[in-house]
Amino acid sequence: MMFVAYLLEQLSHRMIEALKSFREKGMRAGLTELARTGARIFYQRESYMILATALSECETMAKPVPGLVIHQIKSLEDIACLRSVADSADMARFHKLFNARSIGLVASERGQAVGYCWISQKVNPDVNRLQAAIQLRPGDAYVHDLFTTPTHRGKRIGKALASYQLQFMRERGYHRAIEGISKDNTPALKISEAIGYRPIGEINHTRILFWDRFK
Secondary structure (H helix, E strand, C coil): CHHHHHHHHHHHHHHHHHHHHHHHHCHHHHHHHHHHHHHHHHEEEEEEEEEEEECCCCCCCCCCCCCEEEEECCCHHHHHHHCCCCCHHHHHHHHHHHHCCCEEEEEEECCEEEEEEEEECCCCCCCCHHHHHCCCCCCEEEEEEEEECHHHCCCCHHHHHHHHHHHHHHHCCCCEEEEEEECCCHHHHHHHHHCCCEEEEEEEEEEECCEEEEC
16 A cells, blocks of 8 residues: 555656646647656556676776765755756655665765665665565665766766765675666666676566556
């Protein structure tokens, strides 16, 4: 029931964002976004590569990016810095992640957020449904939501953020990092493999309204 309530909340946020497109981007863009959101409400299908790396063996030092600062989200107020790079649905999800004791890391340039990522210390299917299909062992951490703004891609920010994330976990005693990445997300897969992640499996996820199937 908690997941159903969460999903309804997320869908309402997505619908509001779609309706905003009419005002900000015009009729055609608004209708396109509304149709995409409507389709997502009823049906979603995605294939994910599951990757892992032993934190004692992986490369955690990336070349420094001039002017880039990475810091941990330490309060709900800190999440506000992500408003410029996330929509209302993501912001609501970030609050739930933080309340569930997940760890958020933010990359900033000149005080402006340009990327972020999250670390979850336990399975939390009410916030991240894919995570419900991944079994974590003692010493594992699930990493997810690695994001860099489109205008800052190709500047090594994603790799720097992912490397910092690995170093952060290793310093706190974790042994293995696990992540699930869409098979269509080639840039994210390349970043992960470049810093030591290796495929350990694949999950196909199908959702029809509130029914989930993982294979």
